Amino acid sequence: MNQRETALARLERNRLLYLDMLEVLRRGTAQVRRAGEDGVLLYDPPSEVWFVDADTPAVLEEMLPLMEGCTILTGHQMWYKDTLAAHFGFHTEQICRQSAWLGGEPPAPLAFGGELRRLDRSWAVWAEAHYSHSFGGVSYMEESIERGMLGAFVDGQAAGFVSFHVEGSIGMLEVLPQYRRRGMGEALLRGAVALAMEQGKYPYGQVFTDNGPSLALQEKVGMTLSQELLFWIF
Known part of the structure; x- marks a missing residue:
């Protein structure tokens, strides 16, 4: 398999958690900088976002030299959030849950008086x-x-x-x-x-973990929320 195929094989194992990474691969803008059974690193030039997925410290250590010039990233395992923040000197963080519509058909429109x-x-x-x-x-x-x-x-x-x-x-x-x-x-x-x-x-979004009304809205519409947390740091 080539790098893209290897990345897809890894990410499809947990489609909900990685739907943001699958989207930039789907639209063809993401560069696969590292792909293996133990982690995937993507860079998306239009958004200038790095997408990080790593199982072990060894994998993360392998990725760091590839991320030169990183100014914003999203991570899919919480264990390395503080490590990356310290490495890049980032001070702002956002903790999220992935939300996605997994149905085959779109949700029905809702009448709201407009x-x-x-x-x-x-x-x-x-x-x-x-x-x-x-x-x-x-x-x-x-x-x-x-x-x-x-x-x-x-x-x-x-x-x-x-x-x-x-x-x-x-x-x-x-x-x-x-x-x-x-x-x-x-x-x-x-x-x-x-x-x-x-x-x-x-169709996916990311909702801050402390935004109770928005999390409730996702569930009301029928979106599926990831149990795993993601983070943004910049």
């Missing part, structure tokens, strides 16, 4: 202004719109949105305060899953 529409680039400034975890500025929102952003509208007024991050995950789900508790978040997440499947993407 409609979902695809947004165009003219909405980038508005979306950036209303996203509660904004980063990357208007240009990142423009790129997200190109990847596929859905807006929720009630009586012609924009009430929320959802899109895809550059590495492929469903994210940026935001409902404006005055429209919350109407099922709009669920409608947007269902719509994003359907859009991902329509585009041939793997």
Whole structure:
């Protein structure tokens, strides 16, 4: 087997945990920097993210020289989080669970008293202004719109949105305060899953472990949450 085939064989053993890595391989942007039965290292140039999967300290030690210039990474085993943070001098971390739609058909749309529409680039400034975890500025929102952003509208007024991050995950789900508790978040997440499947993407997201409402939303929609934890450090 070549490196890509070896990586896929390893990652498919736990599809839910590694769906983010499988997505960048599926779309053909990931570079396989190391692949074996005991771990896989990917680099995705569009997002500049390193994806780390290692079973043992020896495997991790083999990977470190390959990651020169790393500024952001996601790890799939918690045991080496602090080691990598110290090695690269990273100070910010996010602990997540992987969430994925594993059904063969997309979830049914949910009625919420409004409609979902695809947004165009003219909405980038508005979306950036209303996203509660904004980063990357208007240009990142423009790129997200190109990847596929859905807006929720009630009586012609924009009430929320959802899109895809550059590495492929469903994210940026935001409902404006005055429209919350109407099922709009669920409608947007269902719509994003359907859009991902329509585009041939793997429908997955990553949810912070301390975000109880978002974890509950994933389960309400029918997403499957990984038992294993992942982490981001940068």
